[in-house]
Amino acid sequence: MKALALFKKDWQSEMRTRYAINALAMFILVTISVIMFSIGQEKISPHLTGGLLWVVIFFSAMSGLSRAFVSEEERGTTLTLQLIAAPTTVFNGKLIFNLVLVFIMNFAITILYSLLFESFTVNNMPLFIVAFIFGSLGIAISSTVIAAIISKASGKGTLYPVLSFPILLPLILTLLEITKFAIDGVTISESVVEIASLISYDVIMLTAGYLLFDFIWKD
Amino acid sequence: MTNYTLKADAVTQIFGRRLIFDNINFEFKSGNVYGLAGHNGSGKSTLAKIIADIIAPTRGKIIHKLNEEEIASEKLHNHMGFVSPYLVLYDEFSAEENLKHFAKIRGTEFDTERVNFLFNEFDIYNRRKDLMKGYSSGMKQRIKFIFALLHSPELLLLDEPTSNLDNEGKDAVYKMIKNVSEKSLVIVASNEETDLSLCTEILEIEKFKPNK
Incomplete structure (x- = not known):
């Protein structure tokens, strides 16, 4: 409940300041437009569009998800949070906020993508939905942990994608593989290894987040 | 009166190669006002x-106890109120919204009667629904006291409590310190003589410097 109250505070604050949502919306529009202009009249393969989908999602996440902690640090309200909540509450609250943002962002990107790219055809929708759900979870969890780390550092804007790349790479590679399977119409039972890797990644990152957050949160 | 004790056990702080203070020991008890004194940059x-x-201190530790039971670090925020010039509340919310959010995040009920009483005590009731970004620095400082007192803490920690306040604001703070210290432990970190005149005991931080 306390974490939910922190999420409500963050959401209300976001609705008034539009720190993250504007950044995400602009990035999604610009990136998809650039891809469309680059492709032009060319006919690209479904596998390539599937890959590009996760590239757009990865870079969009980089542009907006760090705000959960960075905005607190930049405004000087980190101390206020430290005085009203236990570290676990803060982590949970920020995680819920990033989860909501990631799911909205990924849903918007996928819908736009499906409408604008004819070659993006998924033949096994349930498999794609599994990748979408666990992939979004993984991105939200990792982004929350990384955002907490970089919020204390200088050069936050540069550090976030640099630190995110090696941490998110195993996730993105697995998602690319599962998306390829979904486009090819491979069944879920034939993709068990990849799905297990995806879920394992989420569980490992969540556990690491809870173990590390106390140390990250306190100076 | 609550039985709150605060004990410092050989607390030492070093930033980089600079020793801020060395081997501070004290025991503070509720029902008193203690002062932390020293010039600017003394720590x-x-x-x-x-x-x-x-x-976290470089060496040593601080032990908080309520009724002889040690308070765990992750629960300390429920027992402590903190005011300082570097504490920042959310500018995009009104004072009342800030306090409502804080009460919910703490997991406590928002006591409207108590909050309105505190708004009146600090003479800010009529501005409680205005966004914080429109507040002067003195008004923001007054809201911080309400923030610190909202959950009736057993320990009230005031760092430079009267900074940015006019004489009326200072009087309200001194009155509040006297009232709260009847039941709770109050610590005032300041170099203002009027602030420190309220203290029953003053800890001179300069004495814990290596060259003193």
């Missing part, structure tokens, strides 16, 4: 942050 705010468990 008053650093010691206040260590007491509030915001930063």
